[in-house]
Amino acid sequence: xxxxxxxxxxxxxxxxxxxxxxxxxxxxxxxxxxxxxxxxxxxxxxxxxxxxxxxxxxxxxxxxxxxxxxxxxxxxxxxxxxxxxxxxxxxxxxxxxxxxxxxxxxxxxxxxxxxxxxxxxxxxxxxxxxxxxxxxxxxxxxxxxxxxxxxxxxxxxxxxxxxxxxxxxxxxxxxxxxxxxxxxxxxxxxxxxxxxxxxxxxxxxxxxxxxxxxxxxxxxxxxxxxxxxxxxxxxxxxxxxxxxxxxxxxxxxxxxxxxxxxxxxxxxxxx
Amino acid sequence: xxxxxxxxxxxxxxxxxxxxxxxxxxxxxxxxxxxxxxxxxxxxxxxxxxxxxxxxxxxxxxxxxxxxxxxxxxxxxxxxxxxxxxxxxxxxxxxxxxxxxxxxxxxxxxxxxxxxxxxxxxxxxxxxxxxxxxxxxxxxxxxxxxxxxxxxxxxxxxxxxxxxxxxxxxxxxxxxxxxxxxxxxxxxxxxxxxxxxxxxxxxxxxxxxxxxxxxxxxxxxxxxxxxxxxxxxxxxxxxxxxxxxxxxxxxxxxxxxxxxxxxxxxxxxxxxxxxxxxxx
Numbered sequence: 001x002x003x004x005x006x007x008x009x010x011x012x013x014x015x016x017x018x019x020x021x022x023x024x025x026x027x028x029x030x031x032x033x034x035x036x037x038x039x040x041x042x043x044x045x046x047x048x049x050x051x052x053x054x055x056x057x058x059x060x061x062x063x064x065x066x067x068x069x070x071x072x073x074x075x076x077x078x079x080x081x082x083x084x085x086x087x088x089x090x091x092x093x094x095x096x097x098x099x100x101x102x103x104x105x106x107x108x109x110x111x112x113x114x115x116x117x118x119x120x121x122x123x124x125x126x127x128x129x130x131x132x133x134x135x136x137x138x139x140x141x142x143x144x145x146x147x148x149x150x151x152x153x154x155x156x157x158x159x160x161x162x163x164x165x166x167x168x169x170x171x172x173x174x175x176x177x178x179x180x181x182x183x184x185x186x187x188x189x190x191x192x193x194x195x196x197x198x199x200x201x202x203x204x205x206x207x208x209x210x211x212x213x214x215x216x217x218x219x220x221x222x223x224x225x226x227x228x229x230x231x232x233x234x235x236x237x238x239x240x241x242x243x244x245x246x247x248x249x250x251x252x253x254x255x256x257x258x259x260x261x262x263x264x265x266x267x268x269x270x271x
Numbered sequence: 272x273x274x275x276x277x278x279x280x281x282x283x284x285x286x287x288x289x290x291x292x293x294x295x296x297x298x299x300x301x302x303x304x305x306x307x308x309x310x311x312x313x314x315x316x317x318x319x320x321x322x323x324x325x326x327x328x329x330x331x332x333x334x335x336x337x338x339x340x341x342x343x344x345x346x347x348x349x350x351x352x353x354x355x356x357x358x359x360x361x362x363x364x365x366x367x368x369x370x371x372x373x374x375x376x377x378x379x380x381x382x383x384x385x386x387x388x389x390x391x392x393x394x395x396x397x398x399x400x401x402x403x404x405x406x407x408x409x410x411x412x413x414x415x416x417x418x419x420x421x422x423x424x425x426x427x428x429x430x431x432x433x434x435x436x437x438x439x440x441x442x443x444x445x446x447x448x449x450x451x452x453x454x455x456x457x458x459x460x461x462x463x464x465x466x467x468x469x470x471x472x473x474x475x476x477x478x479x480x481x482x483x484x485x486x487x488x489x490x491x492x493x494x495x496x497x498x499x500x501x502x503x504x505x506x507x508x509x510x511x512x513x514x515x516x517x518x519x520x521x522x523x524x525x526x527x528x529x530x531x532x533x534x535x536x537x538x539x540x541x542x543x544x545x546x547x548x549x550x551x
Contacts (some may be wrong), residue, residue, distance in 0.1 A: 011534055024305070025386045034533040056427050060530045064539070066462075066546045094464055095425045096495050130542050138533030143525050145428060154511040157404070157429040157520040165532075166516045180306040181387055186298045186407060188343050207432065209345035240298055240341070249303060249386055256403075267404045 006008075013139075025181075028165050028173045028250045030071040036124045038071070040173055041114035042161025043202045045229065046077065046239045047148055048109050051258040054147035054156060059092065060140055061119055061126050066101040068093040069126075071227040074168070075101070080108030082201070082227030084170070098147075102253035109169040111229045118132040127197040127253035148255075151262030159268050162251055164202040170227070174202040176246035183250045184214075185271030192264070193240040198231040199224060209250060243271075273381040274391040274409035276321075276361040277443055279508075280347050280478050282397070284437065286514055289399070294347040296362065296394040296405075299338040301382045303389035315340050316386055321362040321369040321377070324344065324353050325476055329372045330449045333359070337367070345396075358477050360445055361408075363391070376447045379412055397510055397519055410506060410549035415447040420504040421548050422457075424524050426496045428509035429483050435514040438483035440498075442505035444475050455502035461490050462497045462547075467522050473504055483509075499548055 019030045046053060061069040070093045077086040085106055090099050117140065127135050137268060165173030168270035201207040203226035211232055212219045222230040234241070243250040256267040279293030299318045307313060320336040335350060338344045340397045346361060353359055362369070378421070382391055384512040395408040430436035460467060469489045473479035487493050498507075511520040527543045528536070 015534060022299070022386055022388075022406070025388055027388060037451060040532055058427075058530060060539075062545070063527075064546060066465075066541045067346060068463075068496060078514065094495075097499075098427075127539065127542070132538055134535060134538060137535040138539055140529050140534075141532040143529050145522065147430075150518075153515070154510055155436045155518055155520060157518070158428050158430075158509070158511075158522045160522065160525060181303060181356070181473070182306055183303045184298070184300050185394075186300075186302055186392050187405065188296055188345075209320075240300070244306060262516060264400075264402045264513070264518040266404075266518060267520070269404070269406050269521075271407065 024177045024179045025248050026175060026177065027163065029175050034137055034139050036135055036139055038167055039116050039142060040165050040167055041116055041138050041142040041163060043164030043166055043200050044115065044144070044146050044161045045111055045198050045200060045253045045258065046111050046188055047218070047255065048106065050148045050150055052151055053101050055101065055115065056090070056100055056147065057097045057115060058144060058173060058250040059095055059097065059117070061121065061123060062093065062095045063098060063125055064130060067247060068117060069121065071117050071145045073097060073099060074116050074118060075113050076112040076253065077106070078111060078227045079223055080111045080229050081108050084226045106230060110196070110198045110231050114164065114166045115144050115170070117142065130218055144166065146184065148259070150259035151264040157266060157268040159253065162200065162253060162270065163249065166202055166240055172202055173203045174265050175203050176203050176207065177248055180188040180246055182242050182244050184240055185265065187271060189234065189239060190236055191236055193257055195234045196231050197234060198229065198253045198255065200229040207245060210244040212242045212244060213237055214240070272390055273379040273412045273414065274443055275415065276393045277445060278346055278359040278361060279395055279441070280355050280480065281348050281440060281473050282480060282510070282513065283291060286437070290400045291397050291510070291512065291519070292347065292349055294345055294396045295439065296343060296345045296396060297338060298343050299340050301384050302392060302426070303387040305385050307388060316365055318382065319364050319367045320344065321364060322351065322359060323362060323376060324357050325360045325449050328450050329374050330376045332369050332371045334368060334473050335367060343538050347540055356478070374449045376415065376449070391440050397521055399512065399517055399519060402517045402519045404521040406521050406523065408523065410443065410445050410548060415445045416502060418502060419502065421544060422500040422504045423497050423544060424507040424511065424529055426483055426498070428522050428524060429542055430511040430520065432493060437512050437514060439510045440481045440483055441508040441510060442473050442479040444473070444477060444503060444505050444510070449476065455500050457498055459490070459498045460487055460493060461494055463477050473505065474502070497547060501548060
């Protein structure tokens, strides 16, 4: 049925109907003004506990042209309360660049950052070179991967970004819904391990997240300002946990046996 | 969207003379749902996990696990007594009516109870001694119906090999029809020297595991490699192990569709695919 309706309706109208039908379950705003001047970024997490953090950044301009293209990879870092604290820039021209961040101090153990790309030859000009006429209704999305090093001798643990939809001017595409959702990662927390469960807030509203320990029905509440980051340290617990919030999908980044840790039992993953 | 759950293989580490063990962990709960109110249905369903593997030209049911609401089940590869290079697929169903032998893998049921967005997932795990790594993963049902598709990925998630790291690229393919066990050439190359193309074979309805160092040796450097196929699709995973600390890391690589956002993003994705998938 969906396929049939999609075939007969203009794409924008189909998507608007789909958006209305998913009332209460939408991750992003219905945005008709997406264009190439924008780019959106995942909301990545920085850990001050790690000895080193790398970022693997993609260069879509180079990937489209099939050759090196000079770009500047930009990173904006926000304090645990969501205040802009640092803007770092790295010149590169490769298809993928492994960037080792300059260290800097902030108030929290975990906070968030976004990634966006600037270049002398714009993405629009590159699409012109490739003969793409219709350049409306899409934009670059910076997803990337963060590599966390928990100790000096260890290899890094790699994860992709949490969904964010944050524009480079810090406007936000992600929304909160009226009804609350309960998200439960399919993961068994173990008594003998320690976990930092880290959340960030990609919306422009204050976000309340309740972390529910399903085995003993205890819960812990976090309040996150826009672009802010908070975490809960969980130890001695066995079983599943759920996250209750007004986000359509509330996923956390989980640091198992967090840094500093050279024992080899460190792991980072998206819930 | 419903999903299959492939059980990852055990991987032999020559340097340590031992295996990294693969398993999945299933939890019987819809992983995203609206908060209950007076009118909502309370989730209280049993789920049956049918474990299938291909025997000659059919999917054969090996075992069924019953999973009660809110219960975890871990299925370890090593406990199934199946040759390690064969694919094992777990099919979640709401009833215990599994076909014992079939040439078309049965469709998985969804645990979803409302329109909350999320894919059905399990924890896909690898462990070695005290080290354990996982990611929330699945193999979408729709992907198993694609007779022909293309594949482009990059080995960007590897840890540098000079400091005691071993990286494994794991390509997973599941196709609904069990007779389809043909293979295709995966071309890999340094993107700056595209004429120097090397090949390896990857099978449909199988895992293909490659040590990244072996691929780098053939190309002659340790830069990022691009990998492609014009025949069928795979889910690419990178598993890394540090020989000294035994630390493991596991993550999947984003497909090129993730580089753009918006209604017409496929226009731009097509340009990347054309750039790299077309033959030189």
